[in-house]
């Protein structure tokens with residue numbers, strides 16, 4: 375109880391009081407569980423975790439996996455409703471603790487980060503690609519990880535990202551040109567491939583200092599997409615059967631999977647990154663590769679580690695942003711009145727300053743800020759983020775973003791898209807995610823020491839794309855042969871394990887007749 379009492383003392387805002395009080399009422403026992411998880415190792419490994427509620431129906435050896443269906447996060451949200459904000463799910467032989475309350479998550483993932491910032495072992499991320507403790511995303515909490523993270527932050531911190539403004543704006547412009555052109559040519563467009571192209575180009579420019587590709591048909595782009603898709607498939611947190619069912623790893627079916635992973639790393643992915651790193655070092659552009667190259671010795675980063683880090687940055691930093699933009703377009707297509715308000719806001723800026731707004735001008739666009747935050751809350755691009763590991767006993771800890779974002783104690787009418795929801799909260803998502811948990815806008819970027827280092831880049835990219843689209847176009851539904859409107863599906867999702875995207879959809883980017891044209 376003291377845990378919640380402490381939080382109550384900190385409450386300044388009335389509207390935050392109700393959720394916290396209900397959390398206290400509903401979960402007095404939970405505070406006890408929290409303490410048990412974050413306290414001594416003996417308690418956890420022997421019997422502490424036993425006291426966390428476990429959903430019914432776990433099967434011998436398989437655990438709850440057969441019950442989880444195609445979107446495990448949805449099932450886990452149901453279990454949270456039934457069993458409270460902390461529960462233990464049996465993923466094969468592993469125990470995973472799920473958390474659905476923001477304050478408990480903050481306490482465990484951030485405040486107690488010294489003992490909860492590890493990563494569980496993943497066959498691909500740790501055993502095959504990042505073997506020997508290499509990389510950043512899947513690396514355990516140790517010196518190697520810290521060095522890699524410091525290096526990566528040298529280019530992803532907000533100030534460094536600001537230095538890439540021109541590239542980010544140019545990429546957004548190119549992507550919109552393509553969306554409009556494709557609509558003119560084919561009457562409709564599948565936006566993800568073009569948005570993805572632009573998010574990949576941004577990583578090519580910032581991380582490698584390499585020129586971008588101009589079309590989804592470019593063979594290099596296809597190679598990159600194959601690399602990203604395969605990487606995501608292999609690192610899917612719920613698909614790592616060798617980790618959950620170790621005995622089965624002797625079976626040929628699993629063995630083949632591991633062999634496929636090794637082939638992919640040694641013959642496809644790592645050679646490609648070696649090539650790109652070589653080009654990056656030979657070129658004139660400043661880049662993450664060049665920065666890392668200078669400090670490799672000091673930070674004990676070997677050549678393979680550089681390859682692993684760069685491949686992880688490309689995978690972590692491209693599809694997440696592209697999928698977020700894709701959800702935003704899908705949602706906006708359903709809400710022409712929201713598009714109109716966004717367009718009016720951007721137009722007002724352009725009329726006043728005679729230029730397109732940039733991320734630095736964001737405070738002049740509070741409606742955009744609110745809509746963007748709400749899109750990420752309403753349809754997050756990730757559900758489980760990247761799982762954590764408690765150093766004491768290896769318990770895997772996951773915050774289920776789907777549950778957090780659908781919790782009516784934290785967000786009123788959580789199941790509704792409310793574009794004004796964050797209208798008074800103009801902080802950057804970077805500031806909010808790194809700030810006080812009671813006022814966080816949403817939870818897609820994770821927690822504490824391992825919080826996503828790419829937030830500033832992600833929000834800058836989203837700002838440029840969405841505001842420029844609104845300045846120029848309306849997003850309209852595709853049309854069937856007989857002229858019926860076909861809207862993107864906002865109900866079902868494509869759960870790729872690591873990312874959660876809309877089902878493939880087409881829309882029309884129609885140029886606004888009333889757009890403001892700059893001389």
Ligand code: HEM
Nearest residue numbers: 510511690691694695759760818819820821824826828832
């Ligand atoms: C909307 C876009 C994005 C989302 C939703 C997202 C989400 C996340 C989440 C949930 C984590 C795990 C945090 C935790 O363990 O608490 C993470 C880690 C990470 N992200 Fe992002 N991310 C995004 C964009 C980016 C970008 C643009 C980059 C880089 C260019 C990036 C690079 C990374 C890296 C390197 C990590 C690993 C950090 C570590 O383990 O220390 N992300 N991201």
